[in-house]
Amino acid sequence: MLALFSLVKQAYAAEVDLGEKFTLGVGGAQVKDTYSKPADLINVIVPNLMVVGGIIIFFMFIMAAFKFMGDSSKGKEEAAGIMKTALIGFVLMFAAFWIVQIVKVITGTDINL
Numbered sequence: 001m002l003a004l005f006s007l008v009k010q011a012y013a014a015e016v017d018l019g020e021k022f023t024l025g026v027g028g029a030q031v032k033d034t035y036s037k038p039a040d041l042i043n044v045i046v047p048n049l050m051v052v053g054g055i056i057i058f059f060m061f062i063m064a065a066f067k068f069m070g071d072s073s074k075g076k077e078e079a080a081g082i083m084k085t086a087l088i089g090f091v092l093m094f095a096a097f098w099i100v101q102i103v104k105v106i107t108g109t110d111i112n113l
Contacts, residue, residue: 050093050097053089053093054093056089057086057089057090057093060082060083060085060086060089061086063082064079064080064082064086065079067079067082068080068083
């Protein structure tokens, strides 16, 4: 345990600037030149995560529908569980979107979502 702590301490002491070490695309532009603030990077990632989450939920609904069409009662129970999980995910994504929209209106900030 002490060895692990010393390795973490050494890695932290090295102070590697990730903005200089990581490059984007073929051109080799540094991350720190493209995204000057962490918020710039987050504004690119979050909308894409919402799209990916929506696609996953869509496929979960389709998978649940196919399982439900089966004749077995076990398949219908699995379909109900998948549908419940997909609905909870949808509600969470919907709530997160509207919370961000409300914060955007209240604070007057420019949040790209």
